[in-house]
Amino acid sequence: MKTALVVLSGALALATPPGWSEVLLPLIRSGPAGLAWGYDGRMYGVENDRNKFFRLDPAQHKVTAEWPLPTIRDGAPVVALPGRIFAGGTDGIAVLDTRAGKVSEIPLPGVSVTGLAVDRANGVVYYTDAHSGAISKLVGRKTTPFAVLNPKSGRPCIPYGIVFEPRTKAVFVGCQGSNEIWRVNPDGKATAYGIPSPNSLPEDFVLGRDGKIYAALFDAGAVAQLDPASGRVETLPLPSASKLVGVAFDASDRLWFDLPARAGVGWIDRTTRAVTQYDLTRGAEPVTLAPGPHGQLYYSDLARSSVGVFAPDPAPGAGASERVFARDLYKRTSWTIKVTARKALAVDVLDAPGTAVTLAAKVKVARTLNLSGHQRFRVATPAGSKATLTLDVRALEPQTVTVRVSPVR
Numbered sequence: 001m002k003t004a005l006v007v008l009s010g011a012l013a014l015a016t017p018p019g020w021s022e023v024l025l026p027l028i029r030s031g032p033a034g035l036a037w038g039y040d041g042r043m044y045g046v047e048n049d050r051n052k053f054f055r056l057d058p059a060q061h062k063v064t065a066e067w068p069l070p071t072i073r074d075g076a077p078v079v080a081l082p083g084r085i086f087a088g089g090t091d092g093i094a095v096l097d098t099r100a101g102k103v104s105e106i107p108l109p110g111v112s113v114t115g116l117a118v119d120r121a122n123g124v125v126y127y128t129d130a131h132s133g134a135i136s137k138l139v140g141r142k143t144t145p146f147a148v149l150n151p152k153s154g155r156p157c158i159p160y161g162i163v164f165e166p167r168t169k170a171v172f173v174g175c176q177g178s179n180e181i182w183r184v185n186p187d188g189k190a191t192a193y194g195i196p197s198p199n200s201l202p203e204d205f206v207l208g209r210d211g212k213i214y215a216a217l218f219d220a221g222a223v224a225q226l227d228p229a230s231g232r233v234e235t236l237p238l239p240s241a242s243k244l245v246g247v248a249f250d251a252s253d254r255l256w257f258d259l260p261a262r263a264g265v266g267w268i269d270r271t272t273r274a275v276t277q278y279d280l281t282r283g284a285e286p287v288t289l290a291p292g293p294h295g296q297l298y299y300s301d302l303a304r305s306s307v308g309v310f311a312p313d314p315a316p317g318a319g320a321s322e323r324v325f326a327r328d329l330y331k332r333t334s335w336t337i338k339v340t341a342r343k344a345l346a347v348d349v350l351d352a353p354g355t356a357v358t359l360a361a362k363v364k365v366a367r368t369l370n371l372s373g374h375q376r377f378r379v380a381t382p383a384g385s386k387a388t389l390t391l392d393v394r395a396l397e398p399q400t401v402t403v404r405v406s407p408v409r
Contacts, residue, residue, distance in 0.1 A: 014276065014277070014278050014279070015278070015279060016278055016279065016280060016281070016310070017265060017278040017310035017312065018310060018311055018312065018313050019296070019309075019310050019311030020278075020280075020308065020309070020310040021061070021308070021309055021310075022281070022301075022304070022306045022307070022308050022309075023056060023061055023062060023063065023306055023307045023308075023309070024304075024305065024306045025047065025054065025063055025305045025306060025307070026063055026066065027050065027305070028305050029049050029050075029305060030047040030048075030049050030050045030052075030054075030305040031047055031048035031049030031050070031302055031305065032045050032046070032047055032048070032054070032300035032301065032302065032305060032306070032307060033045065033046050033047075033048050033075065033076045033078075033287060033288065033300055033302070034046050034075065034076050034077050034078030034087060034288060034300070035078060035288045035289075035290040035298055035299070035300050035307070036078040036079050036080040036085060036290060037080060037290055037291065037292060038055075038080050038085060038098055039080060039081075039082045039083065039098075040098055041058075041293070042055050042056060042057050042058070042064075042098075043055070043056040043058065043290070043292065043298055043307065044056070044078065044080065044085045044096065044098070045078060045288075045300055045307065046069075046075035046076065046078055046087045046089075047066070048074060048075060048076070048302075050066075051068065051069045051072075051073060051075070052066045052067060052068050052069060053066065053067040053069065053085065053087065053094070053096045053103060054066045054067075055098075056307055058292060058293065058296075058309075063307075065101065067096060067101065067102075067103045068103065069087070069089075069094045069103060069105070070094075070103065070105055071091070071092070071105060071107075072087070072089040072090065072091060072092045072093070072094045072105055073089055073090045073091070074089045074090045074112075075087035075088065075089035075094060076088065076089065076114070077113065077114065077115050077116040077127075078116070079116045079117065079118045079125065080118070081118060081120065081123055081125070083097060083098055083099050084096065084097060084098065085098060086116055086125055086138075087116075088113025088114065088115070088116050088127055089112075089113055090111075090112050090113075091107060091108060091109055091110070091111060091112075092105050092106050092107045092108040092109075092111065092113070093105070093106045093108065093113055093116075093125075093127065093138065094106075106138065106141055106143070108129075108143070110131065111129045111131065111132075112129060112130040112131050113127050113128065113129065113130075114128050114129075114130040114158075114159060114160045114161075115127065115128035115159055115160060115161050115162035115173065115174075115205075116162065117162040117163050117164040117171055117205075118164060119164050119166070119169065120166075121166065123139065123140075124137055124138070124139055125137070125138040125139075126138075126146065126162055126164060126171050127162075128159035128160070128161075128162050128173060129159070130158050130159060130160065132148065133148055133149045133150065133156060133157035133158070133159060133175070134146075134147070134148045134149075135147045135148075135149070135159070135162070135171065135173060135184060146171075146184065146188065147184045147188050147190050149173065149175060149182050149184075149190060149192075151175065151177075151178035151180060151192060152192075153178055155177050155178045155179075156177045156178065157175035157176075157177060157178050157180070157182070158175065158176040158177040159173045159174065159175055159176075160174055160176055160201075160202065160203050161173065161174040161202055161203045161204050161205040161215060161216075162174075162205060163205035163206060163207050163213060164207075165207055165211075165213070165228070167211070168185070168186075168228075169185075169186045170183050170184060170185050170186065170228075171183075171184050172184075172205060172213045172226070172228075173205075174202030174203065174205060174215050175192075175202070176201050176202060178192075179194065179195050179197075179198060179199060179200055179202075180192045180193060180194055180195060181193045181195060181202065181213065181215060181224065181226050181233060183228060191231070193226055193231055193232075193233050194233065195217065195220075195224050195233055195235070196233060196234070196235050197217055197220035197222055197224075197235045199219055199220075200217035200218070200219055200220035200222070200224070200235075201217060201218040201219040201220070202215045202216070202217055202218075202224060203215070203216045203217075203218050203245055204216045204245055204246050204247050204288070204289075205247075206247045206248055206249065206255075208249065208253075208255070209249070209253055211227075211228065211229070212225055212226060212227050212228070213225075213226040213228065214226075214247055214255060215247070216244050216245050216246060216247045216257060216258075217235065217244060218243055218244060218245055219243070220235065220237075220244075221237065221238050221242055221243065221244050222235045222236055222237045222238055222244065223235070223236040223238070223244070223247060223255065223257065223268065224236075225270070236268055236270065236273060237273075238257070238259075238266070238268065238275050239275055242259075242261045242262060243259065243260055243261040243262075244257050244258065244259060245257070245258045245260060245286075245287050245288070246258035246286060246287055246288045246289040246299060247289060248289035248290060248291055248297060249291070250267070250291070250295060250297060250312040251291075251295035251312070251314075251348065251404070252295075252312065252314060254267045254268075254269070254312065255267060255268050255270060256289055256297060256312070257289070258286040258287060258288070258289055258299060259277065259286070260285045260286055260287055260302070262277070262279075263279060263280050263281070263282065263283065263284040263285065263286075264277050264278055264279050264280055264284075264286075265277070265278050265280065265286055265289075265297075265299065265310075266278060267312070278310075280301075280308065281304065283303050283304060284301050284303060284304055284308070285301055285302040285303035285304070286299040286300070286301055286302075286308065287299070287300055287301075287302050288300045292309065293402075294311070294402070295311060295312065296309050296310065296311045297309070297310055297311075297312065322404060322405070322406040323339060323404070323405045323406070324402060324403070324404050324405075325337055325402070325403045325404075325405070326401070326402045326403070327393075327401055333392075333393050334390060334391070334392055334393075335390070335391045335392075335393055335403075336388060336389070336390050336391075337388075337389045337390075337391070337403065337405065338386060338387070338388050338389075339386075339387050339389065339405050340386055340387070344378060344379060344380050344407070344408040345378070345379040345387060345389075345405055345406070345407060345408065346377075346378060346379075346405070346406050346407070346408050347377040347378075347379055347389060347403060347404075347405050348377075348403065348404040348405075348406075349377070349391075349401065349402075349403055378408065389405070391403065
């Protein structure tokens with residue numbers, strides 16, 4: 001590992017990220033891939049080489065259970081709903097019942113599931129098929145067609161990566177081959193947006209708090225940023241990054257990414273385009289990123305057969321004026337927080353995968369969202385007043401929700 005700071009092609013390279021640690025899987029050559037945070041407060045993933053689900057308990061800092069996948073191979077994308085973990089692969093989707101500890105499969109002959117996304121409010125799972133360019137919906141165990149992506153360029157759409165946008169209920173999909181990002185509305189109407197970087201191989205997708213869609217461009221060594229309002233796609237290049245996968249936001253709204261060929265991770269300032277990179281242990285190959293509790297980020301390491309975890313430093317500007325509240329909850333609870341405001345408040349709801357939150361501030365109800373780990377609300381208040389924030393929080397399994405309240409500067 002490096003022990004000093006150096007500058008590489010405009011990117012700041014550091015030793016391991018803050019608070020870094022590693023959880024080894026039970027056997028080497030397990031090939032951990034997709035990760036998802038379960039509603040029971042544990043991390044779940046898939047071991048490609050051993051063809052198994054695994055469960056990681058963050059409190060014990062170890063893998064506590066494994067379950068074989070009967071027939072489905074090459075499981076990579078993983079998502080969660082209450083009591084269930086889904087893994088897409090060749091010829092179907094595997095489903096782990098986290099309460100009963102049993103695995104079942106939804107056979108999809110001839111289908112290669114390369115992307116999974118979840119509408120948590122309605123319990124719908126969207127999945128992509130790399131062979132046909134199709135997007136389908138899974139409700140319970142029933143599958144229905146949703147859309148088929150047919151690029152006008154004549155080049156095939158090979159979909160990798162998909163994300164669900166809860167405000168408009170649209171899904172966004174990356175098309176390798178045609179080098180596009182597609183938006184599909186609930187009525188099935190599809191719109192394509194070209195990626196400026198040629199042959200970029202879009203993969204992992206994430207939704208930003210700003211409403212924009214971000215995608216890892218594997219071969220371009222960059223991140224694509226799509227503004228759905230304007231249809232504009234920008235690429236954020238990462239100096240000295242050869243390959244890039246696994247994008248995720250931390251609690252301070254910084255966009256992180258994996259660098260599997262460089263055995264590192266990093267984040268980009270989307271305003272200044274400055275990049276900070278960290279080196280992991282020798283031989284590491286991080287391939288996913290998933291937010292965890294207390295602002296931590298988790299990644300699966302293919303080469304070392306492990307799951308790494310680190311705790312990004314708070315963003316500059318967080319100080320004494322910021323207040324943090326935490327509560328354990330189950331089902332529905334009303335939670336009132338009183339704070340003194342100046343002009344406006346930023347309310348960040350963290351550590352709440354799949355939790356529905358309605359935020360009211362005295363007069364105006366901001367909105368209700370189904371969270372995927374983190375969401376920001378902005379609350380306008382009269383200067384110097386006592387702001388009363390009431391959160392109506394609904395969670396389907398016990399978990400801890402953290403709320404950070406800070407003045408907007």
